[in-house]
Amino acid sequence: MFRKLVEKWFLNEDDKIADILKEESIFVLVIGGSASGKNYIFEKNFKNIELIDNDQITKELSGGDFEKARKLISKATAIANKRLEKAFQEHRSVGQVSTGSNQKGVENKLIKAKSYAMKTALILIDADVKKAIKRNKERAQAGKQGLIPEWKVQKTNENARETYNNLKKLDVVDYKLVIKN
Numbered sequence: 001m002f003r004k005l006v007e008k009w010f011l012n013e014d015d016k017i018a019d020i021l022k023e024e025s026i027f028v029l030v031i032g033g034s035a036s037g038k039n040y041i042f043e044k045n046f047k048n049i050e051l052i053d054n055d056q057i058t059k060e061l062s063g064g065d066f067e068k069a070r071k072l073i074s075k076a077t078a079i080a081n082k083r084l085e086k087a088f089q090e091h092r093s094v095g096q097v098s099t100g101s102n103q104k105g106v107e108n109k110l111i112k113a114k115s116y117a118m119k120t121a122l123i124l125i126d127a128d129v130k131k132a133i134k135r136n137k138e139r140a141q142a143g144k145q146g147l148i149p150e151w152k153v154q155k156t157n158e159n160a161r162e163t164y165n166n167l168k169k170l171d172v173v174d175y176k177l178v179i180k181n
Helices: 002-010 014-023 038-045 054-062 066-070 073-089 103-115 129-141 150-167
Strands: 026-031 094-098 119-126 175-180
Touching: 026 038, 026 073, 026 103, 026 150, 038 094, 038 119, 054 073, 054 094, 073 094, 073 103, 094 103, 103 119, 103 150, 119 150, 129 150
Parallel strands: 026 094, 026 119, 119 175
Antiparallel strands: none
């Protein structure tokens, strides 16, 4: 069913998706390495689900200062986790994007969502590392974010795949999907 749900999102049949989301609450966790296109995929295909974005929270806290932002990641994560918990308590469909580098953290979010009787979806954005490195450079040159070292882009993409493969078989994942980007 989830694949069909996602296919409908890709076909932009927003009215049908809105009806489905009224019937069940879902936590959509999109993981992928740095510059894999997580936010792009989420914003394009999950418009009817609120996104709690750690990067956006960090940007707001830092006023867009990339150096200051690095020191505020923990604070932004705490704020995001409180917002997620509130959404779970209210049984609101919600999504989050993450590199998935912290496998235990990803698993804990899925477990927390299930504890509130939420459906869960784990989506891996599987990007070609060369494309991700190119995107990373383009975003940095455009002033949208700081430049992430190439080794880190590669490592986070590898970690996302590993996290997905380790967690997809757990009973806390209702729906799973890999999207090539």
